[in-house]
Amino acid sequence: MDDLKNEIDWSRYEAVLFDLDGVLTATAKIHSICWKRMFDAFLKRRAAERNESFEPFDADQDYKAYVDGRLRYDGVRFFLASRGIELPEGAVDDPPERETVCGLGNRKDAMVGEILAAEQVDVFEGSIRLVRWLLQQGIRTAVVSASKNCPAVLQAAGIAEMFEQRIDGHVAEALCLPGKPAPDTYLKAAEILGIAPEKAVVVEDAISGVQAGRAGGFGLVIGVDRHGDAERLADHGADIVVKDLGELVPETANPQEF
Numbered sequence: 001m002d003d004l005k006n007e008i009d010w011s012r013y014e015a016v017l018f019d020l021d022g023v024l025t026a027t028a029k030i031h032s033i034c035w036k037r038m039f040d041a042f043l044k045r046r047a048a049e050r051n052e053s054f055e056p057f058d059a060d061q062d063y064k065a066y067v068d069g070r071l072r073y074d075g076v077r078f079f080l081a082s083r084g085i086e087l088p089e090g091a092v093d094d095p096p097e098r099e100t101v102c103g104l105g106n107r108k109d110a111m112v113g114e115i116l117a118a119e120q121v122d123v124f125e126g127s128i129r130l131v132r133w134l135l136q137q138g139i140r141t142a143v144v145s146a147s148k149n150c151p152a153v154l155q156a157a158g159i160a161e162m163f164e165q166r167i168d169g170h171v172a173e174a175l176c177l178p179g180k181p182a183p184d185t186y187l188k189a190a191e192i193l194g195i196a197p198e199k200a201v202v203v204e205d206a207i208s209g210v211q212a213g214r215a216g217g218f219g220l221v222i223g224v225d226r227h228g229d230a231e232r233l234a235d236h237g238a239d240i241v242v243k244d245l246g247e248l249v250p251e252t253a254n255p256q257e258f
């Protein structure tokens, strides 16, 4: 751990761009549970209709491979393609009961909405310590998330003010930016901050996210490994991998100062 702390020369960077779900807030779990609920109901009905066997959505493997970090409808399309299923695209305002890519995505989003309304959003304390310390060093911060729930989650977690810029699923849609693993949302954040990608750090827990960081030519890509995926994160673009971002706050830092 000490090695990692010493490995990063923060003076080389002017900004740190953080993913949200699973990096700052413990909300990746909410997404994966709701994807599973939605896809399992869909797959079960489809299998019964076709007299086929039902193969459930794997909340770990399928989630990470096809859905994690991606824009809502990209996740639906990509997972369905992995099962050889093609649905009409539909429209962003499709109601949840419509059997389209957008309808299925919105079906899952209704479930996320219910959980967010009922439960509190937890932050990862180590991540927040790192953000505070970075701000104290004069390093700027932004959030880059695929999620349209990003503003609500930041507010619920009480951390919205800690980030100077936010590129989320709404911004990506409005600006027609392709989602992760394409680097465009991260590059847009750097552009808005007026910082060259090589002067910015990307922090990600998703495979699609570290891929985006590498593809964008960012100065450093930090992988956050909460579930034993360190090797995959490194293979797909993370320069270093930590279990908790608090590991990166220097031991000499005085917690009372940030």
Ligand SMILES: O=P(O)(O)OC[C@H]1O[C@@H](O)[C@H](O)[C@@H](O)[C@@H]1O
Binding pocket: 020, 021, 028, 031, 032, 067, 068, 069, 070, 071, 072, 075, 109, 112, 145, 146, 147, 148, 149, 150, 169, 206
């Ligand atoms: O449907 P939303 O809230 O716009 O989120 C889109 C994606 O946002 C990402 O941050 C999550 O990793 C994915 O699980 C989620 O599907």
